[in-house]
Amino acid sequence: MDLNFTPEEEAFRAEVRAFLAEKLPVRLSDKIRKGQHLTKAEHEEWHAILNARGWLANHWPVEWGGTGWTVMERFIFETETALVHAPRVLPFGLSMIGPVLLKYGSEEQKRHWLPRILDGSDWWCQGYSEPGAGSDLASLKTSAVRDGDHYVVNGQKTWTTLAQYANMMFCLVRTSNEGKRQEGISFLLIDMATPGIEVRPIKLLSGDHEVNEVFFTDVRVPVANLVGEENKGWTYAKYLLTYERTNIAGVGASMAAFGELQEIARTQRRNGRPLSEDPQFAARLARLEIDLENMKTTNLRVLVSAGAGAAPVAESSMLKIRGTEIRQTIDDLMRRAAGTHARPWIPESFEGGWNGEPVGPEWAGPVATHYFNDRKLSIFGGSNEVQREIITKAILEL
Amino acid sequence: MDFSLGEDRQMLVDSLRRFLADKLPFSDRKTAAFEGSGWSRDVWNQLAELGAIGALFDESVGGFGGSPFDIGVVFGELGRAIATGPWLAALQAGHVLAAAGRVDDLAALIDGSQVIGYAEEEAATWFDPAAITTRATATADGWVLDGAKTVVSCAGTLDRIVVVARGDAGLSTFLVERDAPGMTIRDYLVIDGGSAGDVTFAATPAILVGEAGGAGPVIEEARALGLVALAWEGVAVMDVLRDQTLDYLRTRKQFGIPIGKFQALQHRMATLALEIEQARSAAINAADRFPGDRVERERAASAAKATIGKAGSLVAEEAIQMHGGIGMTWELAMSHYAKRLVMIGHELGDEDHHLARYIELGHELAGSDA
Numbered sequence: 036m037d038l039n040f041t042p043e044e045e046a047f048r049a050e051v052r053a054f055l056a057e058k059l060p061v062r063l064s065d066k067i068r069k070g071q072h073l074t075k076a077e078h079e080e081w082h083a084i085l086n087a088r089g090w091l092a093n094h095w096p097v098e099w100g101g102t103g104w105t106v107m108e109r110f111i112f113e114t115e116t117a118l119v120h121a122p123r124v125l126p127f128g129l130s131m132i133g134p135v136l137l138k139y140g141s142e143e144q145k146r147h148w149l150p151r152i153l154d155g156s157d158w159w160c161q162g163y164s165e166p167g168a169g170s171d172l173a174s175l176k177t178s179a180v181r182d183g184d185h186y187v188v189n190g191q192k193t194w195t196t197l198a199q200y201a202n203m204m205f206c207l208v209r210t211s212n213e214g215k216r217q218e219g220i221s222f223l224l225i226d227m228a229t230p231g232i233e234v235r236p237i238k239l240l241s242g243d244h245e246v247n248e249v250f251f252t253d254v255r256v257p258v259a260n261l262v263g264e265e266n267k268g269w270t271y272a273k274y275l276l277t278y279e280r281t282n283i284a285g286v287g288a289s290m291a292a293f294g295e296l297q298e299i300a301r302t303q304r305r306n307g308r309p310l311s312e313d314p315q316f317a318a319r320l321a322r323l324e325i326d327l328e329n330m331k332t333t334n335l336r337v338l339v340s341a342g343a344g345a346a347p348v349a350e351s352s353m354l355k356i357r358g359t360e361i362r363q364t365i366d367d368l369m370r371r372a373a374g375t376h377a378r379p380w381i382p383e384s385f386e387g388g389w390n391g392e393p394v395g396p397e398w399a400g401p402v403a404t405h406y407f408n409d410r411k412l413s414i415f416g417g418s419n420e421v422q423r424e425i426i427t428k429a430i431l432e433l
Numbered sequence: 434m435d436f437s438l439g440e441d442r443q444m445l446v447d448s449l450r451r452f453l454a455d456k457l458p459f460s461d462r463k464t465a466a467f468e469g470s471g472w473s474r475d476v477w478n479q480l481a482e483l484g485a486i487g488a489l490f491d492e493s494v495g496g497f498g499g500s501p502f503d504i505g506v507v508f509g510e511l512g513r514a515i516a517t518g519p520w521l522a523a524l525q526a527g528h529v530l531a532a533a534g535r536v537d538d539l540a541a542l543i544d545g546s547q548v549i550g551y552a553e554e555e556a557a558t559w560f561d562p563a564a565i566t567t568r569a570t571a572t573a574d575g576w577v578l579d580g581a582k583t584v585v586s587c588a589g590t591l592d593r594i595v596v597v598a599r600g601d602a603g604l605s606t607f608l609v610e611r612d613a614p615g616m617t618i619r620d621y622l623v624i625d626g627g628s629a630g631d632v633t634f635a636a637t638p639a640i641l642v643g644e645a646g647g648a649g650p651v652i653e654e655a656r657a658l659g660l661v662a663l664a665w666e667g668v669a670v671m672d673v674l675r676d677q678t679l680d681y682l683r684t685r686k687q688f689g690i691p692i693g694k695f696q697a698l699q700h701r702m703a704t705l706a707l708e709i710e711q712a713r714s715a716a717i718n719a720a721d722r723f724p725g726d727r728v729e730r731e732r733a734a735s736a737a738k739a740t741i742g743k744a745g746s747l748v749a750e751e752a753i754q755m756h757g758g759i760g761m762t763w764e765l766a767m768s769h770y771a772k773r774l775v776m777i778g779h780e781l782g783d784e785d786h787h788l789a790r791y792i793e794l795g796h797e798l799a800g801s802d803a
Contacts, residue, residue, distance in 0.1 A: 306789075382622075395583065410753045411761050
């Protein structure tokens, strides 16, 4: 056993740190640190900065503009960027549709769409969930009927993250009602400007607008936008769900957030002493720290085995469950640490350029909002119940 | 033994429930609670007419209730409707006024003509009155206050405020008029609906309520009653969340069957039902220990708040989780009940605070036995 990073990996870490110190705009990291929303332009700005360095598609093959990094290098990169409050790279183009096209797309599709992901020409969104098809995704009903050189799409998608910014959607549609449900699904690329598409915002309990409903009425999609074969879309969809899960536990982001929590516990006082010395809070903090430290090693174990060629499906599910639970626990302790100051709610404060006085300590402003918003973590991306099913079947063979 | 509410209380419950369902439907609440001051003076006055405020106080001071069980059922119905407004403040302020024999002021609170708030908590007190720093000074022209209070319920829309401040003789309570010189209010919404505000005083004239330096026991009692109120409110919110979640488990189908047929969810739901009944018992215990021995009363109040805090987070989080994506949405009433339930934990001290207090009071109990 050797739990150290290699000298090469440490050198890589130093290179990443130097890059971030030079290129990450404080304007962006400040917003992330304060829990403010990034604008579309700010997301695109960060993608462009990474792309200029050749580090945007850090898990694509080199010939398509990727970095050729090992899983461990990717882990280091993701951890280091999170620790300095860099914006996250949006997954829809780079981690979702990109890898599907790389594996199942035609040469023409790859040549057309992949460079547009890198240079920011396209903002993709994911058309998977429907009102009646959540955990049971294969029951989806949005239909695509062939009409000459087009498919005609009718139906509804929901929980479509940042569809308000997207100009393209990769979408699961039903092209057949014969046989098994999974065998009648196809994978289409849809231009969001096509007539018949309507995007309606969904307001979350935290007040945030991140997700949308998308309605399709006789939307004509060129047959050239079918990925792979008709009725084979389920295979591609599943590939997308299992691909690039090295960062699924969000270790870097949780480490950064835990560091802030520790700082808060040292400064926030209750009953005449810092929270870090309050027996109840200190116990909560210690349990969380132990869990996080354990998860780091679990994650590294999975990465090393993935680097050796294993396909860590069930292990990814473990990382997803515990990673989201840890993040939610951090949010939970942050709101507890805020005491009465968790309650004030100033929606304007989540937008950049807000210069108002915070109520109570500055860090307390967004904690309750984050706590409620992050309840989504154990619901989306395959709910934690679905992940437990995967573990039950794939590892425990029950 | 008899755990029924009794006929009079049941009538109050029924009339409040009908009124609130009619006047504060969720379809209005989801916008109204997040606009302006987030609560309706008009509804407040109508509830006053129905006796909701009077029920919080004893007949001897002009109310028509005042037992902790009366307080409990009123807050239970407010919780069932997640009604916004300075209810907890009215309870605490009214208790202080009653204890000082200020029945005219209390009468104005009870009939709705004056909305009187309550300002005790400061940025650094964390629900510990010993840490209060707002200063009260006796001058030739009367008392003046200097200092700041935080997250004062409905601060921007009160007629008067009962303020806890420290003078040379110790903690005292004061009445401050809405337009008192030197008082500034910065108000804001709160995340579960309604509003609060930071209130600062600079040589602000104030009327002493009760004895100078003698407020300690009164504000402790007022807080204990507040804890009873929040416990009953919390249980009512949990009841609603349980029913909404059960309804969803019975009707939402995935994989061809209602998701409530999955044993993994059934057992979690069973745990919630159990925790809610435990919380109800804690709320009943807390109400039962009044007036009684101080340490026993305070321990039961802290036990209730610790229980409601722990059960509340669990019920809120599980209700959202079992609803899945739809449970994350603003449009669904459930998510607002979940927010209220979690935020109850941030009023008058959280689960950890009251667990620690329960332990300390236990030492006092052991000490007195020795």
